[in-house]
Amino acid sequence: MVFILKFSLKNENETRALAQQFADCISNKKRAWVIYLEGDLGAGKTTFARHFIQYFGFDRVKSPTYSLVESYENAAVSIHHFDCYRLGDAQELELIGVRDYATARSIQLIEWAERGAGAIPNADFIIQISGEDEARIFELNSQNPAAEHLLKCLN
């Protein structure tokens, strides 16, 4: 099972709406999710992640560019937002115990996953972002049958 969903968005408000709808859809299936966010610098990876995380009631979301990972946990969810852009070596991820972030119900959002290759888990979804000015194309790819419900939920 492979699927691709493509969204053309006019501005950041539409990105927020998509991120929150996506958060709603994936959180109604209780399991762990690994999501890669791909695209050039400034594409909107962190912006998408921020709106996604805010959906769960976390108001302050900061970019993990310097910290490598920021975590958001409450009684309902456990979200880990990684940015591997500044990673020197994938081994640094092993040192911070990256495997411990993959719990039964955790949601991992990962920017620049290719820089952590070998140390980070495989993706359930890959979201590729491109565009210019305020317009964006979001392309969501999945090869995970567990994600099939999203086809209905997001449409």
Ligand code: ADP
């Ligand atoms: P990345 O993490 O991919 O490097 P950021 O999310 O940090 O990118 O930056 C994206 C920038 O683009 C932000 O300044 C954001 O306000 C702006 N932007 C403009 N339009 C959009 C849109 N439709 N979706 C997401 N970001 C947008």
Ligand code: MG
């Ligand atoms: Mg970013």
